[in-house]
Amino acid sequence: MALEYNKKVMQYFLNPKNVGEIKNPDGVGKVGNLTCGDVMWLFVKIEKDKIKDIKFKTLGCAAAIATSSIITELAKGKTIKDALKLSNKDVVKALGSLPVIKHHCSLLAEEALCEAIYDYLRKKKRPIPKFLEKKHQKIKKAGNVCK
Amino acid sequence: MEKIYLDYSATTPMAKEVVKAMEPYFSEKYGNPSSLHALGKEAKDALEKARSSLAKSLNAKSVEIIFTGCGTESNNLAIKGVAFANRDKGNHIITSNIEHPAVLNPCRWLEKQGFKVTYLDVNKEGLVNPKDVEKAITKDTILVTIMHVNNEIGTIQPLAEIGKICKKKKVYFHTDAVQGFGKLPIDVKKMNIDLLSASAHKILGPKGVGLLYVNHNVKIEPIQHGGGHESGLRSGTENVAGAVGFAKAIEIAKDMKKEMEREKKLRDKLINSLLKIEGSRLNGSRTERLANNVNVSFKGVEGEALLIRLSQERLQVSTGSACSSKSLEPSHVLTAIGLTPVLAHGSLRITLGRYTTEEHINHAINVIPKVINSLRKISPF
Structure with a gap:
């Protein structure tokens, strides 16, 4: 089943964009856990409420690396408000398709972005939208359960 | 590239010699070994010649070799066949927790049918301790099934020692030898093995053919019923080309x-x-x-x-x-x-x-x- 990935997923897995860490990031989102085999870290730099720079580091399968990579591209340049609207469906759509068993990787990407923005808002002591607070709590709670 | x-x-991959040996049995030598005419006899002779070569490689008798469709089928026949045939003696089976799913899942299924299964732990290197086997045997134990070589980590189990214990305790000993057959010498008599599963496609042979060695003293029932092929243990028209290919593969493995x-x-x-x-x-x-x-x-x-x-x-x-x-x-x-x-x-x-x-x-x-x-x-x- 390993090679059921489409060309675009393979392209993003083999040549991922925006790999690395940002020095002094404005926000960091860390999701997944080692037991499950997928860990995703997203770093964001935010200027005038826009995502100016975004980078990732991921330990995981080809799908986890591809979804990490594409979410950085989808989020870059977007306002915080618009970035928070990005869902795992957008991630799958941008990649064309993902094997059903790998859909949890797209969710991981969505959650990593939310967590990075949450981290930014929290550090800046800015109000956190209710839905984001709820989502953050949910992600934190589910953190040790493999999807 | x-x-x-x-x-x-x-x-x-299949060895070229194996493909060549099999080819006539797809085309001109297409007879059914059960048929009484010349074409049938030709197929029957080829099947029995293959059976004899494979038996010799294990130091077994020809009648003790049952051709199956794959290693998984051999394991299912051995485990379920022995379990159901020996219910009057007991309902306990011993295996290890690093077996192939083709052994673990028949065991789990038998648990649902009322059998009890002990899954022995292995050490850090993946070795079963024969003493653990001995300790786990009870008066209800009818079968010990421990793999020959592990498919993931290649650990070789002490089959001869386990065989000795099983012989002493009068418990049947089955081994899934799919990974070791044709790579390590196996003497079923010397190692006190009662049942052994093997498969052709792991040793340059074709997919779709396996074997089960069943010592002639073992009480076993078929799990597939029909026309009574393979000593009544595996009904279904024999895969002659597959058997011929399997025999060629073990010849190469000499x-x-x-x-x-x-x-x-x-x-x-x-x-x-x-x-x-x-x-x-x-x-x-x-x-x-x-x-x-x-x-x-x-x-x-x-x-x-x-x-x-x-x-x-x-x-x-x-x-x-x-x-x-x-x-x-x-x-x-x-x-x-x-x-x-x-x-x-x-x-x-x-x-x-x-x-x-x-x-x-x-x-x-x-x-x-x-x-x-x-x-x-x-x-x-």
Whole structure:
């Protein structure tokens, strides 16, 4: 089943964009856990409420690396408000398709972005939208359960 | 670009000689061995000749070899067949927790039918302790089933010692020898093995044919009923071409000692090189290990990602990572030998075979560290 990935997923897995860490990031989102085999870290730099720079580091399968990579591209340049609207469906759509068993990787990407923005808002002591607070709590709670 | 196949424990290419030996039985020699005419006799003779060669390779009698469709079927027949035929004697079966699913799942199914199963733990190298087998045997025990060589980590079990215990305790001993048959010498009489499963496609033979050796004293029932083929134990028109191919494959395997020495040198070269990579560890035993098996875990790398990147570099290998499995569970074998999920996710299995060359191994040695480094650059750990 390993090679059921489409060309675009393979392209993003083999040549991922925006790999690395940002020095002094404005926000960091860390999701997944080692037991499950997928860990995703997203770093964001935010200027005038826009995502100016975004980078990732991921330990995981080809799908986890591809979804990490594409979410950085989808989020870059977007306002915080618009970035928070990005869902795992957008991630799958941008990649064309993902094997059903790998859909949890797209969710991981969505959650990593939310967590990075949450981290930014929290550090800046800015109000956190209710839905984001709820989502953050949910992600934190589910953190040790493999999807 | 030519692919470099290093996944021989999954399956092997067929030897040209095997294909050639089988060909007539698809075309001009197409008879049904059950038919009484000349074409039928021709097929029957070929089938029996194949049976005889395979029996000899195990030091068994021809009548003790039952052809099946695959190793999984052989295991099912052995375990369920013995269990149901010996219900009057007891309902207890002993196995290990690192068996192939083709043994574990028939055992689990039998538990639902009222049988009791003991799953023995193995040590950190993946070895079953024969003393544990002896201790687990009760008056209700009817069958011990322990694999010959583990398919993931290549650990070779002490079959002769376990066989001795089973003989002493008058309990049937079955072994799933799918990985070891044709690679290590097996003498079912000397090793006190009552039932043994083997498969052709692991030793340059065709897919779709396996065998079960059943000692003539074993009480066993068929699980597939029909026209009474294969001494009534496996009904269904025989796969003549498959049997002929299987026999040819075991003929090729006659020089196994020399071949295993050759593979062992290549394997050790590869293991020694991979263990130089930081954050790596060998899974399984260094000494009690099949000559073709390498299983190494790397920290900070996930197996499926590693596999696909290696495939881009022509290498065809395997992993015990959950992300590569349909169930998203890490390998039960790696978990049983005490690996943390993290290390199980980062495992790589490389299995050598008859057509593996030094160039192939050098390519692996050259490519694997590069790919690991590139993935570690993406990884937060």
